[in-house]
Amino acid sequence: MVEKKDIEKLIIQNKKSTLKNHWNDVFIFNTTKYSGEIKPNELLIWRSVHFLRGAYPIFHLTFDQNGELNGIKTKNNPFYKLLNNISIGFFLLLALVLLITSEFKTAFIGIIGISVIGTLLHLVMSKAKKYETKILTDELKEAIENIERINNPELINKPKTELKKENIKEWTFMKILTRLLLYPFCLFILIFSITAFLPGAIFKSKTLGVFGIIVSLAYPFTDLIILFRKNKNHS
Numbered sequence: 005m006v007e008k009k010d011i012e013k014l015i016i017q018n019k020k021s022t023l024k025n026h027w028n029d030v031f032i033f034n035t036t037k038y039s040g041e042i043k044p045n046e047l048l049i050w051r052s053v054h055f056l057r058g059a060y061p062i063f064h065l066t067f068d069q070n071g072e073l074n075g076i077k078t079k080n081n082p083f084y085k086l087l088n089n090i091s092i093g094f095f096l097l098l099a100l101v102l103l104i105t106s107e108f109k110t111a112f113i114g115i116i117g118i119s120v121i122g123t124l125l126h127l128v129m130s131k132a133k134k135y136e137t138k139i140l141t142d143e144l145k146e147a148i149e150n151i152e153r154i155n156n157p158e159l160i161n162k163p164k165t166e167l168k169k170e171n172i173k174e175w176t177f178m179k180i181l182t183r184l185l186l187y188p189f190c191l192f193i194l195i196f197s198i199t200a201f202l203p204g205a206i207f208k209s210k211t212l213g214v215f216g217i218i219v220s221l222a223y224p225f226t227d228l229i230i231l232f233r234k235n236k237n238h239s
Contacts, residue, residue: 006152008071011047014147015040021048021062026083030057037147050081053140058084059133063144073148078137095122120193121219127186128222135230186223193220 017039019025029039029052040049047065061078068074080088095118102114193216200213 005072006148006155008045008047008065008067008073010151010155011049011065011073011148012042013151014038015042015047015049018042021050021082023082023086026050026081029060030083033057038144049144051140053136058087059129059136060084060140061137063141076144078141091122091125117196117216121216124186124190124193124219124223128219128226131223131230132226183227190220190223 015038016036017034019039019041021041025039028034029050034052036051038049038051040047045067047063047067049063049065050060053060058081060081062081064077064079065073066075066077099115099118102111102118106114197213197216197220200210200216
């Protein structure tokens, strides 16, 4: 078993898990392995990531009365929680502004557009977050396993079978079906958003048009980057 005092050695930067510290880790891009907060019966460990900085999780490692590891849980960091709340507030405020300042038809189309863009953005964030969390989880498990091997020399020649890395399959029936639906849908949103800049457009909000273009490209771009990285890692 791995004890708390051993895992504490992984923490290079000992600091509290506060909004300010996570804000700094996101924007200064802290890749230190690891930053963390040491508590009596718990360790909070984290580091920011390359692909989606603000989505990195905090690993909560709990220990029993003997100081031995008995569980690892992942939770969202305070910055990511704040970002989610701001995003929801932004979309609600934008919908309210459309209702107040636009005709009913324009406002209705705008709110539908906001809902679609918000849904796509959520899918992008969820997919990227799941991918990054998997990488960080495997990385931490491997670091803990290495500590266990150092403390128990008899395990050095034993194959690494206890901590199998979860292989998230990208070509299941449901994921293929999702791509067949979302890729054309993203193309539709892209074309619709571009029409906001053309003369005689039904929906003339250029701000929402720019936002729609960005989000409609974000999902396929994120999906292709993840697939490319996985193929590269398996080759």
